[in-house]
Amino acid sequence: xxxxxxxxxxxxxxxxxxxxxxxxxxxxxxxxxxxxxxxxxxxxxxxxxxxxxxxxxxxxxxxxxxxxxxxxxxxxxxxxxxxxxxxxxxxxxxxxxxxxxxxxxxxxxxxxxxxxxxxxxxxxxxxxxxxxxxxxxxxxxxxxxxxxxxxxxxxxxxxxxxxxxxxxxxxxxxxxxxxxxxxxxxxxxxxxxxxxxxxxxxxxxxxxxxxxxxxxxxxxxxxxxxxxxxxxxxxxxxxxxxxxxxxxxxxxxxxxxxxxxxxxxxxxxxxxxxxxxxxxxxxxxxxxxxxxxxxxxxxxxxxxxxxxxxxxxxxxxxxxxxxxxxxxxxxxxxxxxxxxxxxxxxxxxxxxxxxxxxxxxxxxxxxxxxxxxxxxxxxxxxxxxxxxxxxxxxxxxxxxxxxxxxxxxxxxxxxxxxxxxxxxxxxxxxxxxxxxxxxxxxxxxxxxxxxxxxxxxxxxxxxxxxxxxxxxxxxxxxxxxxxx
Amino acid sequence: xxxxxxxxxxxxxxxxxxxxxxxxxxxxxxxxxxxxxxxxxxxxxxxxxxxxxxxxxxxxxxxxxxxxxxxxxxxxxxxxxxxxxxxxxxxxxxxxxxxxxxxxxxxxxxxxxxxxxxxxxxxxxxxxxxxxxxxxxxxxxxxxxxxxxxxxxxxxxxxxxxxxxxxxxxxxxxxxxxxxxxxxxxxxxxxxxxxxxxxxxxxxxxxxxxxxxxxxxxxxxxxxxxxx
Numbered sequence: 001x002x003x004x005x006x007x008x009x010x011x012x013x014x015x016x017x018x019x020x021x022x023x024x025x026x027x028x029x030x031x032x033x034x035x036x037x038x039x040x041x042x043x044x045x046x047x048x049x050x051x052x053x054x055x056x057x058x059x060x061x062x063x064x065x066x067x068x069x070x071x072x073x074x075x076x077x078x079x080x081x082x083x084x085x086x087x088x089x090x091x092x093x094x095x096x097x098x099x100x101x102x103x104x105x106x107x108x109x110x111x112x113x114x115x116x117x118x119x120x121x122x123x124x125x126x127x128x129x130x131x132x133x134x135x136x137x138x139x140x141x142x143x144x145x146x147x148x149x150x151x152x153x154x155x156x157x158x159x160x161x162x163x164x165x166x167x168x169x170x171x172x173x174x175x176x177x178x179x180x181x182x183x184x185x186x187x188x189x190x191x192x193x194x195x196x197x198x199x200x201x202x203x204x205x206x207x208x209x210x211x212x213x214x215x216x217x218x219x220x221x222x223x224x225x226x227x228x229x230x231x232x233x234x235x236x237x238x239x240x241x242x243x244x245x246x247x248x249x250x251x252x253x254x255x256x257x258x259x260x261x262x263x264x265x266x267x268x269x270x271x272x273x274x275x276x277x278x279x280x281x282x283x284x285x286x287x288x289x290x291x292x293x294x295x296x297x298x299x300x301x302x303x304x305x306x307x308x309x310x311x312x313x314x315x316x317x318x319x320x321x322x323x324x325x326x327x328x329x330x331x332x333x334x335x336x337x338x339x340x341x342x343x344x345x346x347x348x349x350x351x352x353x354x355x356x357x358x359x360x361x362x363x364x365x366x367x368x369x370x371x372x373x374x375x376x377x378x379x380x381x382x383x384x385x386x387x388x389x390x391x392x393x394x395x396x397x398x399x400x401x402x403x404x405x406x407x408x409x410x411x412x413x414x415x416x417x418x419x420x421x422x423x424x425x426x427x428x429x430x431x432x433x434x435x436x437x438x439x440x441x442x443x444x445x446x447x448x449x450x451x452x453x454x455x456x457x458x459x460x461x462x463x464x465x466x467x468x469x470x471x472x473x474x475x476x477x478x479x480x481x482x483x484x
Numbered sequence: 485x486x487x488x489x490x491x492x493x494x495x496x497x498x499x500x501x502x503x504x505x506x507x508x509x510x511x512x513x514x515x516x517x518x519x520x521x522x523x524x525x526x527x528x529x530x531x532x533x534x535x536x537x538x539x540x541x542x543x544x545x546x547x548x549x550x551x552x553x554x555x556x557x558x559x560x561x562x563x564x565x566x567x568x569x570x571x572x573x574x575x576x577x578x579x580x581x582x583x584x585x586x587x588x589x590x591x592x593x594x595x596x597x598x599x600x601x602x603x604x605x606x607x608x609x610x611x612x613x614x615x616x617x618x619x620x621x622x623x624x625x626x627x628x629x630x631x632x633x634x635x636x637x638x639x640x641x642x643x644x645x646x647x648x649x650x651x652x653x654x655x656x657x658x659x660x661x662x663x664x665x666x667x668x669x670x671x672x673x674x675x676x677x678x679x680x681x682x683x684x685x686x687x688x689x690x691x692x693x694x695x696x697x698x699x700x701x702x703x704x705x706x707x708x709x710x711x712x
Contacts, residue, residue: 222606223606223607224606225606226606226607226608227607227630230607230630269624269626269627269628270604270607270610270628272627272628272644273610273627273628273629273630274607274628274630276627276629276644277629277630277633481636481640
C-alpha cells in the first residue's frame, strides 16, 4: 500500500529504487565518478545502471551504451555531464519512460548568455515528457534513511531528523560531519541548484510529508514563488517547525524607489516579515540554523518563556541568565515547595535563587538527577538550562582513592554516565518541559556523549543555549498563532 | 477610484497629488485629515473657517512629491490675516501648475508612524509600518508583511517595532487605536492588490493624537505608468 508520502512528486527523487547514472567513468578525478562512488559507499540497495559511450564496466558495474539499452525503466536519472549534452540526454531518458532526474551539470542560467536558453530548453524537455527534475547546477540529494547519497561527498553521519533544502549545495555536504559531533543527522537533504523545476516550495511539501523529518531547515538566497512559499510554509509550520537562514540578497534588480517605503524595503527587512508571516523561525547565522533544528527536533515545546538555570559554576550560569534576558526569557523565583525540596540538595555555599548555583557539585547523582527532578517540577517555570561540566580526572582520582583500579574506575564511570543520562532523559520526557544542556566540553567527554545520545541537546556555549531556547519559545508562539 | 488613477496614468503623472492620494486612502476606510482643495483666497477662508483654525496650507500638484523642501507648505495658521499672508506665499512657491491649494486641519500629536506599500519582484505588494517623521530613514524601525494579510498579522507587525511601547499609554496620552491602525495596514495591502498601477505608497506621517486616534497627515501615491 502506498502512503500519501510516497505519492508526493519528489518521493522518487529522494527514494529511488533504481538509478540510471550519466557521467561516471573509471577516472577517479571526475565529478561524476565521485558522485557514483558516494552512492556506492553508503550501500545503496537498488539497481544502478551506469551509462557510458565506450566503457563496458564502470566502477566494476556493467555499463550501458545508452539509456534505451537498459533492462528496465529506472526511477531516476542522474546527469553529471557537459552542459551541451544535458537536454538531449534528458530527452532520451524521457523517451525511455524515466520520470525523475537530478541534473548536476552547471553552465545554465547561473552563467547567463546561452545558458539561459539552454535552461529553458531543459524545462521544455521535462514538460514534454512529464518529468520532474532537481537542478541544474546542484549537488543532488542525500537520504541516509534510504542509503541514498548522490552528493560528491561521502556521507559520514547517521540517519537523523533534520530535513534540509539548500540553495548552497556544498553547505549541505559540509554539515555531514558537523552534525555527527552532536549525535544528530539529516533525514533528507536536497541541493536545489537553479530550481528550474523543483523549487523550495516543492521541497517544503516533500519534507513536510517525510516521516523521518521532524524539523525542516532552509538555506535561502532568494525565494522564487513568493506567495506560494508563504502559504505553503504557513500550512506546514503549524505541525512541523521550519527554520530558515537567509543569506542576504542582492539589491540589484530592484527598481529605484521614490518613497521612503521603497527605500527601506531592503530584502533583509522584507524577509523578516515574510518569515514571520510564514510561521518560520529565522536563524541569524548558519550556526543557529542547525542549533535551532537540533532543539526543535528533540525537545518539547515550552508553554512560556520562564526558564530555570542550574549551574555549579558562577560564570557560565550568569552568562546564561544574561543571554536569556537579552532573548526575552525570564528567570522566575521558586515556589516555597520547590525551595523546601531543594534545601537539602544545595551546599551551604550555594545559591537557591535562579540561577541555582551549587558552587561545587558534590555528587553527579544529585546534579544530574535529584536537583533537575525538583526544578523540572517548579510550577512557575516552563524550561530548564543545565550547565554540564564534569572534571573526569578528579572523579577518577576519588574512585581510585577509594581502592578501585584504573580499569574498575573507568568501568564504573561509564556505568554511571550511562545510568545518569538515561534517568535524566526519562525525567525530561515525563515532565514534558524542554531541558537544554550547555557546556564547554564536547562528546569526547563520556557523560556529555551519553547525554547527547539520550536525546538531550548540549549546546557549546551559554549564549547558544539561550538562543536555542528562545527558538523553542518562539515556535510555541507560532503554533499558538497558527492554531496548531 | 480606478478612474482617478487611470486618468493620472494617462496624463503621464508619476504620482497622485496629495489630495487625490488621500481620496484613495479614504475610500479604503483609512482615516485622513479633513481638508478642502481651493482655487482662491475666498475659498481658502471659507474652508479654514469650516474646518476650524489652526489649519495647514499646502500647494497641491501631482508633480510635487517633496513639498516641505520647496516652501510649499505653511503650518500653524491661526486666523484669517495669517491665512491671507500664507496663501500668497504657498501659491507662489513653485512654478509647477497647481491642482489647487489644500486647506487642511492641523493635527496635534507627538507620536508619528509611517505606513507604506511597495512592490517586490518575488512577493508582489508589501506593506510596511514603522516609526514616522523625520527620523524614519535614520532609525529604520520598520516591519513588513506581504499582502494580503489579516489584522492579527498586522498586530504582530506593530509588536515587532522597537517603538511599540509608544503605542501604549505614553507620556500622559491615551493608547493608540491599534484596531484602526491594523485595519489601515490591511487596507493598504488591498490597494496594492486591487490597483496594479499603484507602485508605491507613503503615508508619512500618520499622527496618533493625545486621545489615541490616528490620522493620515501626508500621503504620496507613486504610479507605475510604464508597467500599467
